[in-house]
Amino acid sequence: MKLNITFLMMCMFFISCKNSTETNREETVGTYQVPVEYYKLDNGLKVILSQDKTSPTAIVAVYYNIGFRIEPKDRTGFAHLFEHMMFQGSENLGKMEFINLVQKNGGVLNGSTRFDFTNYFEIVPSNKLETMLWAEADRMKGLDITQENLTNQQGVVKNEVKVNVLNQPYGGFPWLDMPQYANENWYNAHNFYGDLEDLDAANLQDVEDFFKTYYAPNNAALAVVGDFDTEETRAWIEKYFGSIPSAEIPAQPDITEPVQEAEKRFVKDDSLANKPAIAVAYKMPERNTPEYFAMGLLDQILAQGDNALLRQKLVNEKGYTSGISGGINYLGNMFNYKGPMLWMFDFTYDNGTTEDEVIGAVDQVMDSLKGNVTQKTLDGAIVKMRSGLYDELGGTFGMGRADLLCSFALFDDDPDRINSLEDEFKRITPEIIQKTIDNYLRPTNRTILRVNPLLANDKKQAR
Known part of the structure; x- marks a missing residue:
């Protein structure tokens, strides 16, 4: 599922530095450096802070090191299905409450599943940054995993597949189709949107195991970008994320592709x-x-x-x-x-x-x-x-x-x-x-x- 939010685009410009002499003027272009502060919590969570004071907004982005590519065999589309499950409620936020919390505070949110990660983000007024950090930590701690929520999202994802792929001219062409034709390794070549039978076969234990295995802080990166105070933000991140236990992350499977020698x-x-x-x-x-x-x-x-x-x-x-x-x-x-x-x-x-x-x-x-x-x-x-x-x-x-x-x-x-x-x-x-x-x-x-x-x-x- 790709990002689909429409916004006014903000452009970054390089700074021009001018040196004048009596006979000529030489113009050089200074290189823009993105501010980067990088550290890790004791539980392994990777944290990146990048200040930008151009507007009073802040982004909280959490990326988990799990995407389509290494989802379980016989469970095609599971990584994408799980992305939907992350919006179904957590320990302190019931169904739809996470979404309402962001939107009623003037923000927007989304998530997506890609080849090698699944991400979630919120863009909010900067005075709501602490609230968003608390909310993301709350669902990293634990989801409201119920059969009702699973059945509901299985139906949502199956309809998404039908609308976006099966019932569309050129549906899945070529973004979904080509990896299946061009690649040899199953991890790179399977239907990552999900076969309908595989989506139906997912059960509650699959969801619980997937969450415990891949949605741990030591398998994630958290970025905060925008207008914030660094020390204050570091304290909030430690407060809300620091106590979440790490997990034993399984070794990744072999995802290499053989050299192609024939068209x-x-x-x-x-x-x-x-x-x-x-x-x-x-x-x-x-x-x-x-x-x-x-x-x-x-x-x-x-x-x-x-x-x-x-x-x-x-x-x-x-x-x-x-x-x-x-x-x-x-x-x-x-x-x-x-x-x-x-x-x-x-x-x-x-x-x-x-x-x-x-x-x-x-x-x-x-x-x-x-x-x-x-x-x-x-x-x-x-x-x-x-x-x-x-x-x-x-x-x-x-x-x-x-x-x-x-x-x-x-x-x-x-x-x-x-x-x-x-x-x-x-x-x-x-x-x-x-x-x-x-x-x-x-x-x-x-x-x-x-x-x-x-x-x-x-x-x-x-x-």
């Missing part, structure tokens, strides 16, 4: 679609390697913005489609995941265009990259990346900042990585880019999924 092609019939669609996915390099950051820049060059090469070829030159979506990690961004990932792009196209024509045009773009990515091209990609990164950090009153801080704390034990990302991209050379193209943007490393539009086929037959 895969699949067709998915869609009875509700009226135009064909195609998604092309390439397995990503290992996270935090030079090739990983190179792929971030190649994403900017190929898929992001009006000057992206795929858009220039497929939209402007060939006219096959009106637009392209693409990126690293369709359920987040290139920074907030831990395991294997795909770089992917997708689009619908006209019924009169063949798959071979579309893939032929894609291959022309990929072939044009070889030996032709210059430092000037990389500089332009870095500008685009930088803009997107700082939009992410400032968006939704700073929730993007909280997201990266928690992700880096969970996955790297180093939330201050948020301040070194731009430097990592600047280290990428044309030689590293070429090596990445050769090793990862090869046809044998990709999976192609085409939607066969049965609705369009039915209309043809009716004529």
Whole structure:
């Protein structure tokens, strides 16, 4: 379930520092540093504080180190189901009381389940920060796990699957479908939204065990972002979270993917679609390697913005489609995941265009990259990346900042990585880019999924 709150976006700007001389004026751009204070409670809870006094608001974000990827076998969709259970009541807050507490104090809240974490957050007036810390700690201590609540949320999640996937044209395409086709390891390749039979099979003991296993403070990160007093906030966090006992966290399963050595092609019939669609996915390099950051820049060059090469070829030159979506990690961004990932792009196209024509045009773009990515091209990609990164950090009153801080704390034990990302991209050379193209943007490393539009086929037959 992705974040779906609409807000005015707040942008962060770099500070310009000007030095004047008698003959000229040189302008340099100062680097913005996100304030990061990082420590751990005795029970293992990772805490990140990041002040921002630009508005009288505060964000409380709690990220648990459990996502779709490592949910129990034969319980597909369980991590997402449990996300819903977290809103059903806790020791001191009954059903709907958590939601009412936030909304009646002028705040908003949400939660989501991703590949490698499940998160919950509240954005409130800063004078309600203590209340939100108490409320999050209350449900970390224990949930109101009842059969009535479980049955109710099983129905809610099943309806969500039906509405968002089963009864929608292009439902689940490609964000839900492609990992199942492209990956080999069950942990990366199962239906993480949940098979209906698996959702029905979940029982009360499953919920209790899952909570005790994964929703412990030593499996979580807490970020507070916004307008707050540091010492006061540290005292509140210790007061409300410090006494929650830690748990024994099981070793994570092997989630590695084998190297792909042959192109895969699949067709998915869609009875509700009226135009064909195609998604092309390439397995990503290992996270935090030079090739990983190179792929971030190649994403900017190929898929992001009006000057992206795929858009220039497929939209402007060939006219096959009106637009392209693409990126690293369709359920987040290139920074907030831990395991294997795909770089992917997708689009619908006209019924009169063949798959071979579309893939032929894609291959022309990929072939044009070889030996032709210059430092000037990389500089332009870095500008685009930088803009997107700082939009992410400032968006939704700073929730993007909280997201990266928690992700880096969970996955790297180093939330201050948020301040070194731009430097990592600047280290990428044309030689590293070429090596990445050769090793990862090869046809044998990709999976192609085409939607066969049965609705369009039915209309043809009716004529």
